[in-house]
Amino acid sequence: MPYLLSLIATPLHPIVDAGLVSEAMAVAPVFDLPVWLAEDIAAEIPFPASPSEAAGIEAAVREVIGARPVDVAVLPDEHRRKRLLVADMDSTIIGQECIDELADLVGLKAHVAAITERAMRGEIAFEPALRERVALLRGLSVDVIERLLRERIDLNPGARTLIRTMRAHGAHTALVSGGFTHFTGPVAEKVGFQEHHANELLIENGLLIGLAAEPIKGRDAKLAALQDITARLGIEAVQTLAVGDGANDLGMIEAAGLGVAFHAKPAVAAAAAARIDHGDLTSLLYLQGYRRREFVD
Numbered sequence: 001m002p003y004l005l006s007l008i009a010t011p012l013h014p015i016v017d018a019g020l021v022s023e024a025m026a027v028a029p030v031f032d033l034p035v036w037l038a039e040d041i042a043a044e045i046p047f048p049a050s051p052s053e054a055a056g057i058e059a060a061v062r063e064v065i066g067a068r069p070v071d072v073a074v075l076p077d078e079h080r081r082k083r084l085l086v087a088d089m090d091s092t093i094i095g096q097e098c099i100d101e102l103a104d105l106v107g108l109k110a111h112v113a114a115i116t117e118r119a120m121r122g123e124i125a126f127e128p129a130l131r132e133r134v135a136l137l138r139g140l141s142v143d144v145i146e147r148l149l150r151e152r153i154d155l156n157p158g159a160r161t162l163i164r165t166m167r168a169h170g171a172h173t174a175l176v177s178g179g180f181t182h183f184t185g186p187v188a189e190k191v192g193f194q195e196h197h198a199n200e201l202l203i204e205n206g207l208l209i210g211l212a213a214e215p216i217k218g219r220d221a222k223l224a225a226l227q228d229i230t231a232r233l234g235i236e237a238v239q240t241l242a243v244g245d246g247a248n249d250l251g252m253i254e255a256a257g258l259g260v261a262f263h264a265k266p267a268v269a270a271a272a273a274a275r276i277d278h279g280d281l282t283s284l285l286y287l288q289g290y291r292r293r294e295f296v297d
Contacts, residue, residue: 087243090246158281
């Protein structure tokens, strides 16, 4: 079966040069000539192998790379370019956890962030953890959300390029979050997603009442969104890509044709078909075989 070994560096530290590629290729005698997707940033090397052989080669290359900031992935050479991208928002498309930033406005960021971290690691169930955190926001003016979006919420590097490039090549893109529509709507519009799905904060007289609309959208809802959109578009699961960082992303990551853990919690990184620990979101384009000259910035 044909596979591809991908080596991807962060653009901030472009170290995927001929020497590093040669080091990686030395672990197995089966590699073909490398293909350069972006000078010093991304290269891929074709090779034939069984699934078990491919896993062994990935492990061996990771050992060779060591602590150098280069992401390694071994993926099948079939169905490379995906027709659907489903992405998590908090700590994936944006650099923050929105609920933690809201909690900061009532002096509870450290407390809420600790709950968020445990939920994202899968140590506690997502739904009750969200209810607990939302309850602490009772009485907060909804007007502060616009200010948060303007002053504190930043896109992760490569977010716009990822979405624009995939859309330019015919893919559909959806932002699917366990957060809130007050954030996913503006973020989706800013980045260029065609649709967004998230929880709804309940509001009375312009104030948060400490509740979110039920049922809470967590791991199962994200998986359902992936499946529903796939069915609506009439495409196969193998043509889908899901990316996220937390435990509530695991369902869609495991079900997608390509599931990517992006700067993710350990359990998520261990379960995903590919993990990006160093690169930015354009790494997802390199995993699909896009060359830098094909990017739409």
